[in-house]
Amino acid sequence: MIERRLFQFHFENDNSEGVFHAVYAYRNSDGGFGHGMEPDTASPESQPLFSIMALETLDEIGFLNPDLILKDFMPYFESVTTEMGGIPWMLRPMSVYPCEEHFKTVKEWAALSTTAPLLGMLEKYNIDIPWKQKAEQFVWSEFERIKKKHAFCYLCVPRWLTFLMHAKNQEKAEKQLNNLKHWIVEDGVICKNKSDDGWGLYGKPNSLNYAPSADSILHSLFDEQTIESDLKELISRQQEDGRWDTWYGISEGTKLEWAGIQTLWALKTLKNYDRIEI
Helix, strand or coil: CCCHHHHHHHHCCCCHHHHHHHHCEEEECCCEECCCCCCCCCCCEEEHHHHHHHHHHHHCCCCCCCHHHHHHHHHHHHCCCCCCCEEEECCCCCCCCCEEEEHCCCCCCCCCCHHHHHHHHHCCCCCEEEEEHHHHHHHHHHHHCCCCCCCCCCCCCCHHHHHHHHHCCHHHHHHHHHHHHHCCCCCHHHHHHHCCCCCCCCCCCCHHCCCCCCCCHHHHHHCCCHHHHHHHHHHHHHCCCCCCCCCCCCCCHHHHHHHHHHHHHHHHHHHCCCCCCC
């Protein structure tokens, strides 16, 4: 339903309230978001990642404001903050609902790819709370620790950028951004083999995964020929029924859910590059 309402927002001039209500259908009484918001688990329990996804979605449609963040999001995030000052990526479900194996074995320590975007959102909306101080220390130290690990992950990188774009210390952020750019263009990160079934999916990113629009901060990493070639390949991968498939999913049903997420991303990217007539 979230993807349907986002499609209506981006392509049918619908207002943002439909997206808001679709997102909040996944919200629990503890303030976190669960219920299989990401199809990797059907568990109803709140997950930090799902709560970040909710925050990002509301930001995407222009629905966020400081009061909403402080009242509806921060109590949950503060409740799952670790001693390191950051929030975990995921928590192991306590229920027996179907889920991917990585949910069952996840290490519940603080993660850069959830803490960084939350901190970035707080900076973006000029929210000053004590939580930020230790979280910022964690984020900078974690950048230093992991270095180029996960630069291949086009799901993580945009969340790092949310922080780097809004960080108070822009000199430090610029240095980290330059490092990130260098790592992304290293051999072996971008999948250049368009005959690979995994091209453009997790672990095998292309230029569009990092630069889904000409306004993207990483767009300058790729020349026009590369972008154009990847756009043509993306268009060619649309299925007969209109979807773009992924290999994700613990069942045929969740594979369809992932296909919906992938299809919305593909359509928004093609729209950003003026490949769709609205």
